[in-house]
Amino acid sequence: MNNQQFPFRFGKVSFLFDKKSFYIISLLTVLAIVTMVISLGIGQLFISPVDVIRAILGQGTDMQNLVVNSFRMPRILLSMLAGAALAMSGAILQGLIRNPLASPDIIGITGGAALTTVMFLAIYTDRSNTLTLSIHWMPLASFVGAVSIGFLVYFLARKNGRITPFRLVLIGVGIAAAADALTSLLMILGPIHSASKATIWLTGSVNGTNWNEVITLAPWVFGITFILFIYTRRLNMQELGEDLAKNAGQLVQRDRFTLLLLSTSLAGGAVAFAGGIGFVGLMAPHIARKIIGSAFGALIPVSALVGGMIVVIADILARMLFMPLEVPVGVFTSIIGAPYFIYLLFKSRK
Amino acid sequence: MKAIQTEQLSLGYKDELIIEELDLTIPKGEITVFIGSNGCGKSTLLKSLARLLKPKDGSVELDGKDIDKTSTKDIARQLAIMPQSPTAPEGLTVLQLVKQGRYPYQSWYRQWSEKDEEAVQYALEVTGIKEFEDRTVDSLSGGQRQRAWIAMTLAQDTDIILLDEPTTFLDLTHQIDILDLLSDLNEQEGRTIVMVLHDLNLACRYADHIVAIEGKSVFEQGDPDEIITPQLIHSVFGLQCQVTCDPICGAPMCIPYSKQRQMKGANRYATQQVQAN
Numbered sequence: 001m002n003n004q005q006f007p008f009r010f011g012k013v014s015f016l017f018d019k020k021s022f023y024i025i026s027l028l029t030v031l032a033i034v035t036m037v038i039s040l041g042i043g044q045l046f047i048s049p050v051d052v053i054r055a056i057l058g059q060g061t062d063m064q065n066l067v068v069n070s071f072r073m074p075r076i077l078l079s080m081l082a083g084a085a086l087a088m089s090g091a092i093l094q095g096l097i098r099n100p101l102a103s104p105d106i107i108g109i110t111g112g113a114a115l116t117t118v119m120f121l122a123i124y125t126d127r128s129n130t131l132t133l134s135i136h137w138m139p140l141a142s143f144v145g146a147v148s149i150g151f152l153v154y155f156l157a158r159k160n161g162r163i164t165p166f167r168l169v170l171i172g173v174g175i176a177a178a179a180d181a182l183t184s185l186l187m188i189l190g191p192i193h194s195a196s197k198a199t200i201w202l203t204g205s206v207n208g209t210n211w212n213e214v215i216t217l218a219p220w221v222f223g224i225t226f227i228l229f230i231y232t233r234r235l236n237m238q239e240l241g242e243d244l245a246k247n248a249g250q251l252v253q254r255d256r257f258t259l260l261l262l263s264t265s266l267a268g269g270a271v272a273f274a275g276g277i278g279f280v281g282l283m284a285p286h287i288a289r290k291i292i293g294s295a296f297g298a299l300i301p302v303s304a305l306v307g308g309m310i311v312v313i314a315d316i317l318a319r320m321l322f323m324p325l326e327v328p329v330g331v332f333t334s335i336i337g338a339p340y341f342i343y344l345l346f347k348s349r350k
Numbered sequence: 351m352k353a354i355q356t357e358q359l360s361l362g363y364k365d366e367l368i369i370e371e372l373d374l375t376i377p378k379g380e381i382t383v384f385i386g387s388n389g390c391g392k393s394t395l396l397k398s399l400a401r402l403l404k405p406k407d408g409s410v411e412l413d414g415k416d417i418d419k420t421s422t423k424d425i426a427r428q429l430a431i432m433p434q435s436p437t438a439p440e441g442l443t444v445l446q447l448v449k450q451g452r453y454p455y456q457s458w459y460r461q462w463s464e465k466d467e468e469a470v471q472y473a474l475e476v477t478g479i480k481e482f483e484d485r486t487v488d489s490l491s492g493g494q495r496q497r498a499w500i501a502m503t504l505a506q507d508t509d510i511i512l513l514d515e516p517t518t519f520l521d522l523t524h525q526i527d528i529l530d531l532l533s534d535l536n537e538q539e540g541r542t543i544v545m546v547l548h549d550l551n552l553a554c555r556y557a558d559h560i561v562a563i564e565g566k567s568v569f570e571q572g573d574p575d576e577i578i579t580p581q582l583i584h585s586v587f588g589l590q591c592q593v594t595c596d597p598i599c600g601a602p603m604c605i606p607y608s609k610q611r612q613m614k615g616a617n618r619y620a621t622q623q624v625q626a627n
Contacts, residue, residue, distance in 0.1 A: 004484060005445075007462050016449070016462035098439070230458040236446075237453055243433040246402050248453035248506070249426030293441035293486070 021298035024291060028305040035309050036080065039316050040072050044324065075209040078217065079315045079329065080308035082206070082274035083284070085221045087307020088228065088300055089267035090281030091288065095239045095296060096259050097165040100289070101344060103282035104146075104267035107172030110278070111179035112149020113142040113271040114202050118186045121194035138201075139213070139272035146268030149175060154260055162253055204277030204330025206315055213273050220269045225304070228262055232296040235259060239294065277314075277330040279337020280307050286344065310336075351378035353510050353542040354399050354429075358408035361391065361398050368394050370566040371408065376559075381536050382544045383553040386563035387587050392546045393434065393514050395563065399544065400431035400512050412510075426454035430506040432499055434514040434546075438487035444498045445483040448473055451505030473504040477531065493524035500531065511535070513545040517552070525549070529556050550587075554578055554601040562586045578602040 041047040054060045055068035093102040120141035124133040157167040284307030314332035354376040361369040368391040384392040397403040452466040474480040477497040517525040547553040554574040561571045564586045596603040
């Protein structure tokens with residue numbers, strides 16, 4: 001090998017690391033931490049980065065400790081986790097479908113979560129506009145929606161026991177449209193209160209996140225990420241196309257199912273807690289590919305870091321621009337994401 | 351010696367049969383080339399030999415064992431196929447691509463053994479693309495890119511290599527280049543090579559064994575010197591031609607008739623021939 005890669009071998013365990021990827025991932029990790037520290041200081045009470053670090057270590061004033069550790073930290077960690085999860089979900093789909101325009105929004109996963117969330121709000125709101133079931137069950141409803149739509153799309157896209165990327169996208173777009181229509185219908189027919197709550201959820205918001213939500217989502221995201229690392233080489237092979245994957249001895253259909261399950265679970269977890277934050281699953285892996293290339297061993301962590309940072313930055317804007325009013329974070333990811341999507345479409349047309 | 355054998359093999363998509371009840375033997379250690387008109391099923395047949403397509407009926411045997419009953423990973427260590435015009439994802443480097451050839455030998459924790467490294471190095475060197483290993487596949491020229499795919503196939507380290515039109519979209523220089531490379535691999539390392547080629551004359555030049563496919567089955571097969579005749583070309587391709595001798599290799603060479611352009615400039619070449627003599 002030349003000096004760009006270095007092998008690691010220990011007994012039967014062996015990996016090849018790429019120096020450039022290593023540096024880039026380290027750099028992005030530092031950047032992500034800096035972004036989070038800055039974000040922790042921003043709000044109605046401005047706190048300097050140095051004071052933020054002091055507060056994290058529990059050495060700030062009581063007020064600073066409270067604001068940083070109890071109010072802002074959970075929402076920022078959740079933004080990071082949700083962004084990373086959506087980005088990895090998109091990276092998997094883009095590899096699986098072999099198309100840079102694939103993302104959890106487009107194949108209906110987010111739409112499915114929206115539908116069940118609105119159903120939850122409509123069903124459990126009584127006449128006096130109060131929820132009859134604790135709001136803490138809402139993430140479960142979202143998750144169930146994301147995963148069931150993911151599988152509905154998967155099974156409808158199957159033909160003769162196999163699934164082709166093209167059918168997956170077509171069926172996904174169709175199901176997403178149907179889910180959107182039902183969601184709108186429920187919002188119009190449902191109680192006013194739940195409709196406004198649903199609108200915030202649909203756009204994606206991390207406002208009022210508490211530590212419990214972070215503690216629920218974190219192991220989920222980290223667990224799936226670990227399984228994903230075991231699957232990176234399969235994903236690399238999938239991206240060369242079905243014929244070559246089969247040639248290499250891969251059980252293509254079985255691996256597609258597993259990878260779709262991982263992607264859906266990641267997106268489902270993210271939307272369950274942060275709502276339908278749009279376009280991160282599309283943008284982040286795409287930017288990551290520009291930075292690091294197509295090998296998934298590096299693409300997955302870079303996508304995750306980029307995705308997390310996009311949501312954290314969008315959340316800073318969401319809190320700052322119209323202070324004291326707070327806008328859902330998804331508004332900003334969509335404001336950047338939608339033109340990006342059009343740019344991608346435009347570029348791929350040429 | 352046989353490398354691959356089919357027994358009563360029928361192939362097709364949906365209700366349409368493309369190959370019917372075919373018994374075919376691919377000789378070991380030789381270059382076999384499938385020829386036939388467009389849509390005759392030569393690519394389909396090649397795919398089925400590599401288990402990329404499930405037979406409608408009958409079986410394909412590798413080393414005397416039914417490939418349908420052999421573990422797909424085991425097959426991947428004996429046989430590699432390079433599909434027609436494969437595409438690499440944007441931004442993938444040559445090294446990353448060639449590494450993928452080692453897939454059948456790896457697992458999630460064993461991704462770069464010394465053996466993997468040797469095989470990849472060998473593949474990069476023998477195909478002459480070592481210097482491009484850090485470049486992305488999409489930045490290479492057509493000929494270099496094709497070499498990168500062949501390198502990936504070689505890294506798989508199999509005795510049998512199948513290639514579906516490895517020379518399409520290449521100019522003549524690079525076609526010869528690729529075929530010389532495959533011919534070397536066959537001669538020096540005894541690898542069995544099976545490929546689909548469009549160019550009849552190159553097929554005749556490089557093949558030890560030609561399989562002409564027509565009418566859902568093998569029309570004729572054997573040494574090109576023996577089987578390539580104007581009658582065969584007419585039956586398989588529906589083309590009128592003369593068969594002469596390739597002045598460089600002595601292999602049969604087909605020269606097709608055209609409707610309008612006959613004998614134009616014949617005198618000029620005749621004179622040149624005389625002068626050369």
